[in-house]
Amino acid sequence: MNEIITLNHGSGYRLTHELIRDVFAKTFGMEGPLTDSAILGEQGYLLAFTTDAYVIDPLFFPGGDIGKLAVCGTVNDLAVSGAVPQNISASFIIEEGFPIDDLRKIVLSMAAEAIKAGVKIVTGDTKVVGRGKCDKLFITTSGTGLVAGEFAHISTAKNVKTGDRLIINGPVGNHAVAVLGARHEIEFRSQVTSDCAPLNSMISSVLAGCKSIHFMRDLTRGGLAVVLNELASMTGSNIVINEESVPVDDAVRGLCEILGFDPLYLANEGKVLIVAGGEEYEEVLDIMRKSPEGRDSEVIGEITAKKDGKVVLNALTGGKRILGVPSGLQLPRIC
Amino acid sequence: MLQMNDRGIRYIDEYRDKVLIRKLVGLIRDSAHSGYTFMEVCGGHTAAIHRFGIPSLLPPGIKLISGPGCPVCVTGQTIIDKAVAYSRKQGFIIATFGDLMRVPGSLSALEKEKAAGADVRVVFSGLEALEIAKANPGRNIIFPGIGFETTAPGTAVTVKKANDAGLRNFFLLCSHKVMPPAMDSIINDGVNLDGFICPGHVAAITGSSVFEFIPGKYGLGCVIAGFEPVDLLQSVYMLVKQVNERSQSVEIQYTRAVTKKGNLLAKQLMKEVFEPCDSYWRGFGIIPLSGLRLRKEFECFDAEKVFPVKTAREVENQSCLCGEILRGLKTPSDCPLFSGVCNPLNPVGACMVSEEGTCNTHYKYAQ
Numbered sequence: 001m002n003e004i005i006t007l008n009h010g011s012g013y014r015l016t017h018e019l020i021r022d023v024f025a026k027t028f029g030m031e032g033p034l035t036d037s038a039i040l041g042e043q044g045y046l047l048a049f050t051t052d053a054y055v056i057d058p059l060f061f062p063g064g065d066i067g068k069l070a071v072c073g074t075v076n077d078l079a080v081s082g083a084v085p086q087n088i089s090a091s092f093i094i095e096e097g098f099p100i101d102d103l104r105k106i107v108l109s110m111a112a113e114a115i116k117a118g119v120k121i122v123t124g125d126t127k128v129v130g131r132g133k134c135d136k137l138f139i140t141t142s143g144t145g146l147v148a149g150e151f152a153h154i155s156t157a158k159n160v161k162t163g164d165r166l167i168i169n170g171p172v173g174n175h176a177v178a179v180l181g182a183r184h185e186i187e188f189r190s191q192v193t194s195d196c197a198p199l200n201s202m203i204s205s206v207l208a209g210c211k212s213i214h215f216m217r218d219l220t221r222g223g224l225a226v227v228l229n230e231l232a233s234m235t236g237s238n239i240v241i242n243e244e245s246v247p248v249d250d251a252v253r254g255l256c257e258i259l260g261f262d263p264l265y266l267a268n269e270g271k272v273l274i275v276a277g278g279e280e281y282e283e284v285l286d287i288m289r290k291s292p293e294g295r296d297s298e299v300i301g302e303i304t305a306k307k308d309g310k311v312v313l314n315a316l317t318g319g320k321r322i323l324g325v326p327s328g329l330q331l332p333r334i335c
Numbered sequence: 336m337l338q339m340n341d342r343g344i345r346y347i348d349e350y351r352d353k354v355l356i357r358k359l360v361g362l363i364r365d366s367a368h369s370g371y372t373f374m375e376v377c378g379g380h381t382a383a384i385h386r387f388g389i390p391s392l393l394p395p396g397i398k399l400i401s402g403p404g405c406p407v408c409v410t411g412q413t414i415i416d417k418a419v420a421y422s423r424k425q426g427f428i429i430a431t432f433g434d435l436m437r438v439p440g441s442l443s444a445l446e447k448e449k450a451a452g453a454d455v456r457v458v459f460s461g462l463e464a465l466e467i468a469k470a471n472p473g474r475n476i477i478f479p480g481i482g483f484e485t486t487a488p489g490t491a492v493t494v495k496k497a498n499d500a501g502l503r504n505f506f507l508l509c510s511h512k513v514m515p516p517a518m519d520s521i522i523n524d525g526v527n528l529d530g531f532i533c534p535g536h537v538a539a540i541t542g543s544s545v546f547e548f549i550p551g552k553y554g555l556g557c558v559i560a561g562f563e564p565v566d567l568l569q570s571v572y573m574l575v576k577q578v579n580e581r582s583q584s585v586e587i588q589y590t591r592a593v594t595k596k597g598n599l600l601a602k603q604l605m606k607e608v609f610e611p612c613d614s615y616w617r618g619f620g621i622i623p624l625s626g627l628r629l630r631k632e633f634e635c636f637d638a639e640k641v642f643p644v645k646t647a648r649e650v651e652n653q654s655c656l657c658g659e660i661l662r663g664l665k666t667p668s669d670c671p672l673f674s675g676v677c678n679p680l681n682p683v684g685a686c687m688v689s690e691e692g693t694c695n696t697h698y699k700y701a702q
Contacts, residue, residue, distance in 0.1 A: 006449075007446075007449075007450070008437075008446065014680065188337035189336055189337070189339070190339035191339075191341055192339075250341060252343075253343050254339050254342075255339050255343075257344060257347060258337065313388075315388035316564075317351060317356050317387045317392065317564040318388075319389055319391040321385060321386070321387075321388040321391070324698075326679070
């Protein structure tokens, strides 16, 4: 059978990585580790450049909408690369029949997030396609930001070493659960809202106050577990995570129990993993907790050794298991 | 509709209590004198055992092996092939449990058919499929009914409701199975076992009494277990004690859900709608009276009767050890296909397909 794209290719798990590697990266001749932003430029200054496409159903969900997502996502991709986000472009593919009022709402929320994040939306494009040719509205944003030379290593993880601590800035899984609830495919009601937020302000205070930030990555599609595995394979280091230190809101945990999902694999839109030097992590944690986006920050684990690039989870029970990358989307289980 | 407040659900932490876990692990270590092999029959148990890292807590003499209790794993390819065939028909909607999406048939899988344009929708229960039928009067809705006594009552309710509402566009592709005959078949195949961790949710419906033939006829221990770490460890401890004291019997650890008689209403519903039939189990072949089919008065909802489709004969990859693995005779690492040719993206045998399949959980939580 000829291969076709299935939804699984967009899951953020193994099939997504294979697609990116085999179809895109090879053909475009992209070398080295695939990071959240490309770091460009020569002597003197460095430019981070990133792009992301946003497709989400529904367009409006508790805690945000596709516009907020598109701005925050690009701002965060730049910020976790050690860049100060500056300029953003936005392209819209709009389906014939889409209400202009909804478009205005979405654009207003983009403008509001841009102000909050201190970035300018400087260029864009609009295309309208016939009914059924796209699902209501797709947005692509690209962004640039300046990276100080001392932070160029962050997205590559090359300074990560044994003894470094892993910190996340709050509970995981809220975005995925909020969107799942709004989608009404699985009928449930909860107060869970998306964590969608720009993280550049928190990150810039961390970078200003600490010298040993060795890696950052936002915990979007694929969730915490996938980012941890990417880090392990980029560095060849083993990572130990303490399950009970990973914050999960009670409502998210309850829904995951019932639906058979693991919150460690769920998408977030306002969460970042920060790897900080073992001697300095307490200061990093303090700074993060002073920011509204980092109030609930926790140390969740540690880089233990350069070995075989495995992520080991100390389960709540005191037992251990490997935290792997799932092959496909999490599907609701039968029983 | 499910409502979730900010406090989440209660009684999770109580069954994951570290102090209690440590105490149980200590009790098991102190009482396990020799080697013990226990089979967890239910796929939900297999997944929980790995998720909570239970094997790393047990002394090396205690081996847990996984049995045939993942419904997706034991469902034959023919059912998938039929679902695929229906999905390709004009005007048909497949409303299926999510687990079935990726299960490979002989030529395709529902997930691939969906990507190629078929109308395949994931539902959480048969009742959702019924809603789809009501909303789409001009189209035929096929609901693949899979699973054991846990899901069969839900399907029975669905069929009765479809009947009461006079729905003529809802059809069941019935592949429901019952557990005790499969356990009987495993024991008869001569596996080296000291006892069973019996399926908690199946037993919530059937009652504990359906397992009594196991100690009675074969002298093997049985503990009906819950799905939390404390449940599982307590059940292992109870089994070790049964073996040590030679007091093999059916004990209920999962007392908050299971009684001796079970759920009488659910059993009555199953009896009203289904009758026993021989059934094909992947890896086991035909097991007499281990399946459920619709009774005559409900035949108008039987997809296979109303829309007969031809499918290829059941063919399985000869190198695949799923059958032996489901019987507890082999482990995934014994299989030449495991993690190479056969992996979650390209599952050869069904044990690799479902999240709860033995090979899938071994792949995911590789020790």
